[in-house]
Every structure is written in C-alpha cells, then in structure tokens.
Amino acid sequence: MIPQRTHARPRAGFTLIELLVVIAIIAVLISLLLPAVQSAREAARRAQCTNNLKQVGLGLHNFESTNGFFPPSGIRGSGVCRPMNINVGPNGGIPLNGESTSSYLFTHILPYMEQQPLYSAYNIQRDFRRADNSTAVSTLIPTLLCPSSANSEKYHTFNDANGDATVCGGPFTNVKTAVTDYAVNNGVEENFVKSGLIDMTTWGQFAMLQNVTGGEPDNITRISQVTDGLSNTIMMSESAGRPHLYRSGGRRASTAAPGEGSAGGWADYDTGYTLHSYTLDGSKTPGPCFTSCYNGNEDYSFHPGGGNYLMGDGSVRFIKGTTSIQIYVRLLTRAQGEIVSSDQF
Numbered sequence: 001m002i003p004q005r006t007h008a009r010p011r012a013g014f015t016l017i018e019l020l021v022v023i024a025i026i027a028v029l030i031s032l033l034l035p036a037v038q039s040a041r042e043a044a045r046r047a048q049c050t051n052n053l054k055q056v057g058l059g060l061h062n063f064e065s066t067n068g069f070f071p072p073s074g075i076r077g078s079g080v081c082r083p084m085n086i087n088v089g090p091n092g093g094i095p096l097n098g099e100s101t102s103s104y105l106f107t108h109i110l111p112y113m114e115q116q117p118l119y120s121a122y123n124i125q126r127d128f129r130r131a132d133n134s135t136a137v138s139t140l141i142p143t144l145l146c147p148s149s150a151n152s153e154k155y156h157t158f159n160d161a162n163g164d165a166t167v168c169g170g171p172f173t174n175v176k177t178a179v180t181d182y183a184v185n186n187g188v189e190e191n192f193v194k195s196g197l198i199d200m201t202t203w204g205q206f207a208m209l210q211n212v213t214g215g216e217p218d219n220i221t222r223i224s225q226v227t228d229g230l231s232n233t234i235m236m237s238e239s240a241g242r243p244h245l246y247r248s249g250g251r252r253a254s255t256a257a258p259g260e261g262s263a264g265g266w267a268d269y270d271t272g273y274t275l276h277s278y279t280l281d282g283s284k285t286p287g288p289c290f291t292s293c294y295n296g297n298e299d300y301s302f303h304p305g306g307g308n309y310l311m312g313d314g315s316v317r318f319i320k321g322t323t324s325i326q327i328y329v330r331l332l333t334r335a336q337g338e339i340v341s342s343d344q345f
Contacts, residue, residue, distance in 0.1 A: 045147040046303050049238070050316045052143050056106075056182060056236060057314035059113030070209060070221040071109065073184035074269040077102040077127065077164030078214035084108070086124070086212075094214075098169040101127045102269040105184060105209065106144065113143060127168040128267035129160060129175045137177050137267040144180035144266050148302040149240040150250055154179050156243035156263035163270075177265025181240035182310075184209045185299060185332060187274045195286040197277065198329045204274075206333040208233045208312050211272060227335045230312030234331050237291075237299040238307045239264065239273070246300060247282030248293045273297040275332065277325060290328045291321050319345045 064070050072081060077100040080087050086103075089095040107128065110119035122136035129137075140154055155178055161171030187205040192198070205211065205219075208226055212219045226233055242264030245253040264271050275298070279287035282294040291299040291307045301307030306320040312334075319328070323345040330338035331345065 042148065042304065046308070046318075049146045049148060049303070049308050050318075052146065053182060053236065053308055053310040053316045054314065055113055055143050056109075057310045057316070059109040060235065061314050062112035063109050064223070066112075068222070070223075071105055072212045072219050072221075073186055073207075073209040074104045074272045075102060075212040076214065076269055077168040079212035079219075080217040081212045081220070082218050083220050094167065098167060100164065100167045100169075101125060102164050102168050103128050104265070104267050104269050104271050106141070106180065106266045115141065122267075127170075128177070128265070128269075129165070129172040130169055133267070134176065137175075137265060140178045141180070141266060144182055146181040146238060146240045146302065146308075149181050150246070150302055151241045151244050153244060156265060158263060177263065177268055179242050179264040180266040180271065181238060181242075181264070182236055183239040183264070184272050185234070185237050185275055186210055186272055187332070188329060189274050189276045189286075192275060192277045192286045195277075197286060197288060198326050200329065200333075200336075206336065208235045208334045211269075221334075225335060226312055228333065228338065231315065232331065232340060233312040233334045234309050235312045236310040238301040238303075238309075239271075239295055239298070240300050240302055241295050242271075245294070245296050248280060248289075250302065251282075253282075253294075253296075275329070288325050289321075290323075290325050291319070317345075 060070055069083060071084065075081050075086050077087065078094065080094060082088055087094055087100050094100055107122060107124060110122070118136055118139055122133055126133055138155065145154065155176055157174060157176045159173045160175060165171050184207065186207045188200060188203050190203045193200050193203040205216070209221055210216070210219045223230065247253050275290065276285040277287050278285050278289045278293040278298060280289050280293060292301050294300070299307055306318055309317050309319050311317055327340060327344045330336070330340050
C-alpha cells in the first residue's frame with residue numbers, strides 16, 4: 001500500500017500591512033478615548049474642589065450661627081478685633097511687648113469644619129509664626145487643597161522681619177506653613193480703579209469678608225451688611241498653586257516671598273489680597289483678567305475655562321474666565337447696589 005502524501009496547510013497569520021492597519025486603528029481609538037478619560041478625571045477633580053468650598057462655606061455659616069457674625073478674612077497684628085477678643089490689650093488697645101497676633105480666616109473656623117483637634121493645638125492668642133504654633137500651621141488640611149492644582153509642593157518656609165512682625169514677637173525665622181488653594185479677595189486696588197476698567201471711583205475693602213488692620217478695627221461682617229444679597233456676593237475664591245507663582249496657561253513663574261497674596265499658608269494673614277487685575281498673559285497690572293492670569297495676588301484656578309467661587313449663601317458657582325471684569329467686581333462687592341444677571345457669568 002502506497003502511503004498518501006500529506007500536504008502541510010499554509011500557516012495563517014497577519015501580513016505586515018494588516019498589522020500596521022490594526023496598530024493604526026488602535027492608535028486612533030486611544031487618541032479618541034484619552035481626552036474623554038482626561039475630561040472625566042477633571043470633572044471629578046472639579047467636583048471635589050466644589051465640595052471643598054462647600055465645606056468651608058458650611059464652616060463659615062456655622063461660625064456665624066454661633067457668634068452672630070462672620071469672622072474677618074484676616075487679622076493684622078496692628079489691628080484690634082474686640083468682637084473676637086483678638087489683640088485686645090488691658091486698655092482695649094493693641095497689646096504691648098510684641099504680644100499681638102496675626103492670623104487668617106481658617107484659624108477661626110477650624111472647629112466648625114471638623115478640625116477641632118487642630119484648633120486645640122493652635123493658640124489663637126499667639127501669632128501663627130511663633131514656635132508654639134509651628135506644629136499646627138504646618139499641618140496640611142485636605143479640604144483646603146484643590147485636586148486640580150498643578151503644584152505638588154504644599155509647604156512654604158520663610159523668614160519674616162517686616163510688616164507687623166515686630167509687634168507680633170518677631171523677627172521670625174524658618175516659619176513652615178501648610179498652604180491653601182482658597183483665599184479671600186477683599187476688594188479693589190487703587191491703580192485698578194484709576195485705570196477706568198471698572199465703573200467704581202473708590203478703592204479699598206468692599207468684599208463680603210474684610211481684614212482687621214490698624215486703621216480698620218473690629219472689621220467683622222454681619223449678614224445685614226451684605227445688602228447686595230448673599231447669593232450674589234463672592235465670599236471666597238480659588239487662588240491655587242502657591243507657594244509657587246503661576247501665570248497664564250499654568251506657566252510656572254517663581255516661588256513667593258512674604259507679602260500680600262504671597263505664599264498661601266492657611267494661617268497666614270498675607271494669604272489674602274485685593275484685586276489688582278492683570279493683562280491676559282499675566283505679565284503686568286492693571287488689565288482685564290481677574291482669574292488664572294497670575295496667582296501672586298489674584299484669583300487663580302487650574303480648572304479649564306474658569307474657577308469655582310464660594311458665594312455668601314454657601315453655594316458654589318463656576319464663574320467663566322471670559323466673564324467681564326466689571327461683572328466680576330459687581331459680584332465681589334457686598335453693598336454697592338449692583339444688579340447682576342446669572343447669564344452674565
């Protein structure tokens with residue numbers, strides 16, 4: 001019997017052209033999917049940022065319910081705040097011998113935003129830069145950090161011998177503070193008003209929360225003072241990325257030094273600022289830009305298209321970066337009698 005020959009069946013496989021086509025299709029699918037994934041991640045980060053501001057707003061309103069007023073945005077060592085018994089000496093004036101204290105808003109609302117242990121560790125009658133408050137002020141508070149912030153450095157270490165350092169027990173060295181991505185914009189700067197970009201003729205503190213200084217004592221806020229309406233008035237803004245400074249497009253500029261709107265410590269008086277307004281590239285002031293052009297003394301958000309804002313009623317709104325700076329200022333002031341429609345921002 002003659003054995004039959006068997007013929008090997010040709011091996012199936014991809015040709016080089018077919019393989020390249022498959023790779024190209026996969027690459028196209030990935031390029032289509034990646035923006036959607038990034039968009040979903042940013043949406044989640046923005047929602048977390050919104051929730052953070054709502055928690056801060058809840059803390060502020062709980063403080064108001066307990067005390068009958070909102071706290072100042074900051075208390076300068078040269079200022080007396082009798083309603084809160086801060087910097088009140090024996091004669092009702094500033095304490096002597098360097099015993100004044102400088103602090104920022106968050107130090108006063110810690111118990112109202114589930115930070116009672118941290119508040120207990122912080123001596124509210126001692127300056128935030130003093131050694132006995134060093135552990136507390138260098139503690140990160142996750143609620144005060146925006147997850148979209150491009151800066152992974154959340155601490156700022158500095159020396160300070162200027163400003164109110166002397167009356168607060170300074171000079172201070174190697175002060176380490178944990179930062180916040182949220183801050184209060186107190187009002188408008190003189191040069192900005194004089195530029196004619198807005199319809200105001202006076203400058204100073206016009207915002208819902210204001211600073212206590214030597215010339216502005218006891219500067220608390222009662223609801224009755226917000227005549228423009230709580231839902232129409234900004235209470236807190238994003239000023240993200242500190243202690244590093246960023247300009248338009250997330251461009252890193254430098255690291256901040258002590259001074260107005262500087263390094264962003266959650267206990268640091270200098271974390272607050274007044275509106276200067278910048279050019280769109282963030283290179284100089286004044287200009288038509290109120291957010292995300294420079295974070296040294298201005299609102300700044302890493303969310304595309306605008307930023308989250310805590311309003312006086314505790315709600316959080318997303319204000320577009322294309323909003324007219326005149327509309328923004330009307331939302332910032334608390335008692336100027338302006339009318340702003342919701343479709344204007």
